Amino acid sequence: MIKANRPLLHQRLKYLPWREVPLLGRTRATAHGRDEIRRIKTATVADLDFPHAAQAVQIVRRRRTVTTGKVSLERVYAVTDLTAEQADPAEIASRVRLHWGIENKIHYVRDVAYSEDTSQVRTGTAPRAMAALRNLAIGALRLTGRTNIAASLRHHARDTTRPLTTLGIT
Template sequence: MILTGPAGRLARRPCAGCCSRIDGDAFDAAIGGWLMGRAAASRAADQDRNPPARPVRAAVAVDGKSLRGAIRADGRCVHLISALRDDGIVLAQREVDARSNEITAFRPRLDPLDLTGAVVTFDAVLTQTDHAKFLGEEKEAHYIAVLKGNHPSLHALVKVLPWREVPLLDRTRATAHGRDEIRRLKAATVPRLPFPHADQALQIVRRRRTLRTGKVSIERVYAITSLTVHQANIADLAERIRGHWAIENREHHVRDVTFGEDASRVRTGGAPRAMASLRNLAIGALRLARWDNIAEGLRHHGRDMTRPPAALGLT
């Protein structure tokens, strides 16, 4: 497909053959660096116009996503691990090697980022003592880490805390994708938790009701955080947790539904990762241009060939 670009130049849609030869690490570093620079400038301008009442800690969520249509010769899907801002902008991305997993990709993905003072959130598979030490001692960052069966003793210890005696500190309700969900959050300071830098234990109760069928499910999730009660109030904790779970809606859902990522059969070399990187760039640029509905933003920019360069700061 050939398009006419600014000043009469020809612009081509990226092809799988070209993308397969791209250095994925360098490409992601360039895109992540550009997005971080633009995001920092945008946030600074917002804070100049509306200074926050108190310092706000940056939020970075680490999460993995499989490209279900990109199946290698060994039958394995291409799997990516990303670091995202709380608004869904991807700051860094890395492909998980076939002989490895998300755990070993965690540190290399976060190492280049300045995380000083930030709060990093991640799911149970990434709740590892080495990750907590890395964040607290090398990156000078905090974490909120979900607990499940991969830490059975710690999970059991947190689960049996007297949660009935802990007051409910936060309750939120949201409706999306055919479900009505209520989340309740409790937090308790627990001295000498057997996990590096852990200070508080959290209980999140999620009550979901399927609107079409009326079916109700209740899930209790436990987590730990290095943040003390003096470093983050309950509203901060609730916002960070909501921000992490919102990844499914703000990033994964957009890539799958709006861009058809899981339906893509691009699978040669580094092409699946490069195409995912370009989707990240498009989503990030539109988010920075204040588009909350990415599909609507794409339609708007597709109607006028001068709009995409302007959104990317090229004019």
């Protein structure tokens, strides 16, 4: 996914002639109190000035909150090194959804449970080491069948022997 932290590339993707690109895929899902429609367009690209870029992707998400009826529209852009022959729009859409699953399962949990985005650890290899330790803790909890990481962390924090027991050390 190309976000605003890559402004030049994001702008190039945004201003591709998307109106001329046919709609290649559409999915609809209702979950978590939202009705969501996702539309995908892909275009073969050659001069994005991004290494190995073969296709540009535009996904338009239209979400409607079931209870309030509030509608939001979001356009996201991505690039892939997969050619149109290697990955059709349905495959790309699937990979994007998988990416967001990882984002929600790991990065969101790290930020919410550990307040990672507000961490003051910023120099040397310490940020990478802390991220690895957080991933290790989350992975260990998931291996034991825990799905609510925040509740599991609170549970383990109340008794210093619990983390060792979880890891099979005692």
